[in-house]
Amino acid sequence: MFQLGAVPVLCETRPDGNIDPGRVAELITPRTRAIMVTHLWGKPAEMTDLTTLARDRDLDLLEDGSHAHGASHGGQKVGTFGLASAFSLNGPKPLSGGEGGFVLTDDDDTYYRVLTFAHYNKRARNEIPEGHPLAQYAVTGAGLKLRIHPLAAALAHDQLSRLDAYLAGREEIAAYLIRELGQIPGLEVSPMPEGVKSSWYALTATYRPDQLCGLPLDRFHAALVAEGATEFDRPGSTCPLNQLPLYQHPSPLFPGYPNARSRYREGDFPVAEKAHAHTIKLPVWHREQDLKLAEQYVSAARKVSEHHKELL
Ligand SMILES: Cc1ncc(COP(=O)(O)O)c(C=O)c1O
Structure with a gap:
């Protein structure tokens, strides 16, 4: 859009990060x-x-x-x-x-x-x-x-x-992860609404520090990684766009850009920003034998949640 001289107007999201x-x-x-x-x-x-x-x-x-x-x-x-x-x-x-x-x-x-x-x-x-x-x-x-x-x-x-077979495999592992992770204090996982089928590019959970005596997400995540659950990830570059310099001050990159004045700032989209700051995600594997791996990830999350007081 910047290359075309078009002006992107950002919109607040729902807590799942999709446009509201x-x-x-x-x-x-x-x-x-x-x-x-x-x-x-x-x-x-x-x-x-x-x-x-x-x-x-x-x-x-x-x-x-x-x-x-x-x-x-x-x-x-x-x-x-x-x-x-x-x-x-x-x-x-x-x-x-x-x-x-x-x-x-x-x-x-x-x-x-x-x-x-x-x-x-x-x-x-x-x-x-x-x-x-x-x-x-x-x-x-x-x-x-x-x-x-x-x-x-x-x-x-x-x-x-092979896409349909990959998606069917992911659907099963996602169902398992939603069921199991959703029972672990500190993690909130929502099932897909009726009629909505995800590709499961990632399964996201909302981190709830209030359920773990205020343990910061950084500490929770580091403990998961230390357990070997290294694919638990926090979204980085996939963030609310108002947090990116391109949307905050595009003019050094695009001299003469129609809306060169500062458009967006940190804090403009509180729902999106809160969701981003509290999201922890996992890839969703698709092979039958990957269920074992998913079980190990669930065990790691359960262990870290149970021992949260030692991490404070
Ligand atoms: C939602 C979304 N759109 C567009 C892109 C850009 O894709 P590409 O790097 O193939 O241009 C990405 C990048 O990964 C993306 O996550």
Whole structure:
């Protein structure tokens, strides 16, 4: 958005870190063009309210499904609710090609525009119909080359046939983790609401220091790691965007940016910030034999919780 000269307007989240649909309407102005939604940690956002709002206010709905390949809301796959969606395929994503990503859209004009950002020359020449206003730019595109490496695309394509099996395996391990971790003092874990299927990019728990005599999360987490449960993690760069310098003062990176003045500060989004500060997360493994590993993680969490007084 910064590269395009568009102005991102941030919105408060719900405690699960997904956009709060009830807070979107107050941010819409005559200059608003789209509502962008990320499905954080693979849990679909509240799409019924957001699609209605986008339709009623004549705004495009765009999804970032980078955590949520194969997740669904009311039986509908994420990435298919709005005009277009983007999915990262990097590193540990639910569907991975190592690097790269893809765009989904069923809108021809949007598709041709995507080609001008990624596949200038051959593919744009072959696929943008003659006579379309963007066809004249096929050779250069927009001067960018945001295309995926073919090897990454081949890897991801191969993984795609296994995605459903991965997701089914994760669903089982997630159910076990929710049931067991949820009984451990200090951790609060919410089940998925009816009709919402996560991709389980991560399972998040809310840390409750009040249940452990005020033990700080840092200490709790360090003890888990010392138990060998090294994949318990606290979200770092995946944080409320108002905490990032890019959103606080973009002008050194983007001289001439339309809204160069400081826009956001720490503290602007208390719900999102509180959730981030109290989140501890785990990857959700998918193989049958991984249940053993999940059991060991639960034992580690139980042990640390039981011994919390020694950590104070
Ligand atoms: C929600 C979300 N969107 C977008 C991205 C960016 O993806 P990429 O690094 O493939 O551009 C990430 C990065 O991991 C992400 O977590």
